[in-house]
Structure formats: C-alpha cells, structure tokens
Amino acid sequence: MIDVTAALLVSEDRLFIAQRPTGDVLEHKWEFPGGKIERGETAQEALTREMEEEFGIQVHVNNYFDQNIHKYPYGTIKLIAYWAHILEGEPQLRVHQDGRWVTTEELKNYDFAPADIPFVEKLLHEARTIKESVEKINENNNY
Template identity: 55%
Template sequence: MKQVTAAILTQGDHIFIARRKAGSNLAGKWEFPGGKTEPGETPEQCLVREMQEEFGITVAVGGFFEESIYHYENGTIQLLAYWTKWIDGEMTPTVHDDVQWVPIEELKDYEFAPADIPFVEKLRGGSSAI
C-alpha cells in the first residue's frame, strides 16, 4: 500500500483544490494536493516538499484531518490529509491544469478523485481546523 498525503489548505472559509492535468493518472479529477511519501519521510515533510514542488509555495502543516484508504486498479493507497497553511511564495502550479479556492459548501460541485471524496464529505459535515 502506497502512503500518500493531501493538504487541506485553507484561506478564510475557502479550501484549495487542484485539477489533475490531461495525460496524468486521474486526469480531470479534482484533489486536495499532495503526493507520495518518500522513504524516511514523514507525511508532514512530504506535504511541505510536494507543495513546494507542485505550487512553489511554503506551507506549515498542522493537525491530522482524516485518513482515506482506496483501492485503485493499479494498487491501494493510504491517503493522509492534514490541515495546512500557506506561509510564503507565489502560487505557480506545475502539475495541475487548474486550481481553485472553493467555499466548503461548493466542494460538492467538483468531481473529485475517489480517494478524496471522504474528505469532501467530512468538510461538508462541519469539520474545522479548530
């Protein structure tokens, strides 16, 4: 099982989501961005690295949000989501073709990757970073 991280990046009452670009695995699906942990790396370190690589921003990783285990055709992933805060840097997406800051109530209007759907449901149920 691959361990993958996801950032629940907030700005006011909006959540940051990104759409996977054409030609990538799950192209066109929205996700809470992150990536695969590398050997010897904690999930928190992975999120800091991935957000820098994929968006050019520095983030601070806060508390654990939720876990999702999903069985894709090419293998099972353990997706670990953490509350995340944008600290510095200019947003420059490199592996996504669209990004949005979305009010929580509008998350339902986006087609998410299957492993991310439980996070949408939990956020819409009223979970907060407090």
Template identity: 55%
Template sequence: MVKVAAAILVKDGRVLIAKRGADDKLAHKWEFPGGKIEPGETPEECLIREMREEFQVEIGVDGFFGESIYHYEHLTVHLLAYLARLEKGEPEPTGHAEFRWVTVDELAGYDFAPADVPLVEKLRN
C-alpha cells in the same frame, strides 16, 4: 499500498483544490494537493516538500485531519490528510491543469478522485 499525504490548505475560509492533467491516470479529477510519502519522510515533511515542488509555496502543517484507503485498478492508496496554512507565496501549479480556492459548500460541485471523496464528505459535515 502507496502512502500519500494531502493538504487541506485553508486561506480566508476557502480550501485549495487542484485538477489533474489530461495525461494522468485520474485525468481531470479534482484532489487535495500532495503526493507520495518518500522513505524516511513524515507525512508533514512530504506535504511541505510537495507544496513547494507543485505550487511554489511554503506551508505550515497544523494537524491530522483524516484518512482514506481506496483500491484503484492500478494501485491501492492510503491517503493521509492534514490541515495546513499558507505561509509564503501564492500558488503557481507546476503539475496540475488548474487550481481553485473554494468554500466547503462548493466542494460538492467538483468531480474528485475517489480517494479524496471521504475527505470532502468529512469537510462538508
């Protein structure tokens, strides 16, 4: 099982979502940005590192939001989501095809990776 941290990054009442590239196993699926938690790293440290690497921004992590476990064909993911805020910079994706700031109500219109779906539902409720 792979532990992954995801940021529910909120700015001006909107949430940041990112679309995976065409060469990814989950090609064209939307997700909350983040990444694999490295050995010895907390989920919060992982998010700060990943958002710096993937979006060139500095974030603050406010607290645990929720989790999801999903069994893909190629691996099982334990996704830990945290509420976060933008502290410095504007997102410039380095590993995603695109990104958007969307309202919670707009989340339903996007095709999310299966592990992210329970988090979308929790946000919408």
C-alpha cells in the same frame, strides 16, 4: 500500499483544490493537493516538500484531519490529510491544469478523485465552515 499525503490548504474561509492534468491516470479529477511519502519522510515532511515542488509555496502543516484507504486499478493508496496554511508564496500550477480556492459548500460541485471523496463528505457532513475549522486549529495550537 502507497502512502500519500494531502493538504486541506486554507486561506480565510476557502480551501485550495487542484485539477489533475490531461493524460494523468486520474485526468481532470479534482483533489486536495499532496503526493507520495518518500522513504524516511513523515507525512508532514512529504506534504511540505510536495507543496514546494508542485505549487512553489512554503506551507505550515497543522493538525491531522483524516485518512482513508482506496483501491485503484493500479494499486492501493493510504491517503493521509492534514490542515495546512501558506507561509509564503501563491500557488503556481506546475503540475496540475487548474487550481481554485473554494468554500466548503462549493466542494460538492467538483468531480473529485475517489480517494479524496471521503474527505469532501466529512467536510460537508460536519457542516463546518473552513474559517471555523481554522479558528479551532489556531486555538488548539495557541497561534
């Protein structure tokens, strides 16, 4: 099983999503950005590293959101998601072909990678706005 981490990267009332490039295994699918956890890394450390490598941004990883296991034809992944916010920079598309800031409601308009779909469904089911979620995280972390 491959351990992978994903960021629910927030700014005010929006989440950042990224579209995988042409030629990629999951080409043109949308996802919450992240990447593989390397040996010796925590999920949070991997997420911080991946955001710098793939988007050129410094992030603060906040609370755990959820995880799920998905079997792809090429292998099984465990995807672990955390809330995060940008400390420095604006996302640059170094690997992905597109990136967008979207509201919770807009998530349903995008064709997500299968492993990310449970996170989309949870966000929509909870019917919480991104802003409300961030406020709750900030209260819990005493920001």
